Amino acid sequence: MELSQQTVAKLVLLGEMGSGKSSLVLRYVKGQFFDYQASTVGAAFLTKTLPELNVKFEIWDTAGQERYHSLAPMYYRGAAAAVIVFDITSADSLNRAKSWVRELQRQGNPNMIMALAGNKADLEAQRAVSTEDAQAYATENGLFFIETSAKTAANVNDLFQEIATRLPKAEAVPQAPQPGIVLSQGTQELAPRKSVCC
Ligand SMILES: Nc1nc2c(ncn2[C@@H]2O[C@H](COP(=O)(O)OP(=O)(O)OP(=O)(O)O)[C@@H](O)[C@H]2O)c(=O)[nH]1
Numbered sequence: 001m002e003l004s005q006q007t008v009a010k011l012v013l014l015g016e017m018g019s020g021k022s023s024l025v026l027r028y029v030k031g032q033f034f035d036y037q038a039s040t041v042g043a044a045f046l047t048k049t050l051p052e053l054n055v056k057f058e059i060w061d062t063a064g065q066e067r068y069h070s071l072a073p074m075y076y077r078g079a080a081a082a083v084i085v086f087d088i089t090s091a092d093s094l095n096r097a098k099s100w101v102r103e104l105q106r107q108g109n110p111n112m113i114m115a116l117a118g119n120k121a122d123l124e125a126q127r128a129v130s131t132e133d134a135q136a137y138a139t140e141n142g143l144f145f146i147e148t149s150a151k152t153a154a155n156v157n158d159l160f161q162e163i164a165t166r167l168p169k170a171e172a173v174p175q176a177p178q179p180g181i182v183l184s185q186g187t188q189e190l191a192p193r194k195s196v197c198c
Pocket residue numbers: 015016017018019020021022023024034035036037038039040041062063064065119120121122123148149150151152
């Protein structure tokens with residue numbers, strides 16, 4: 001890939017209903033926050049370009065409510081990232097986040113960068129998940145972890161910026177061998193990978 005070529009990366013937000021997925025995206029893309037943010041139906045699509053890193057994010061903000069799930073973005077196999085969001089005031093929301101992580105690990109996209117965002121960090125008095133516990137879980141599972149507040153904007157830019165800086169590196173790493181395919185050392189896969197999906 002030419003170094004000058006723009007990296008277009010799909011980024012999907014997953015997590016329990018009300019954890020703040022839409023609020024994080026809205027804060028990041030538009031610099032806005034609403035105390036009464038409408039629950040997402042299906043999925044919302046937004047883009048954000050980072051000229052300094054030559055990255056364009058195509059952001060899929062999914063619905064936390066099961067009946068509205070739109071999972072298509074998860075199955076994309078190119079440069080991609082997933083932000084799994086939980087609410088630091090809800091231990092249940094961390095459990096839901098963990099089940100999303102397991103699902104993504106099962107998908108096994110070697111290009112996917114996964115981040116765990118502990119959102120609503122402004123609600124320290126109601127905290128139900130300790131930073132240490134969430135960090136330990138993230139480290140065990142190879143996730144990048146950060147606590148955010150869509151309300152105060154704390155760490156919101158950093159979350160997406162960190163993902164953006166990891167993208168080119170993720171692309172440069174040789175792809176993990178798929179079952180049934182043996183890649184000898186030093187050999188590059190030249191043929192485009194065929195996708196069975198979308
Ligand atoms: N205090 C505080 N409230 C937040 C924060 N982020 C989101 N909220 C509030 O939490 C509620 C839910 O936020 P949403 O962004 O709609 O959550 P969501 O994950 O998109 O929810 P679904 O679309 O239903 O899956 C809204 O009332 C937001 O104002 C935050 O960082 N701090």
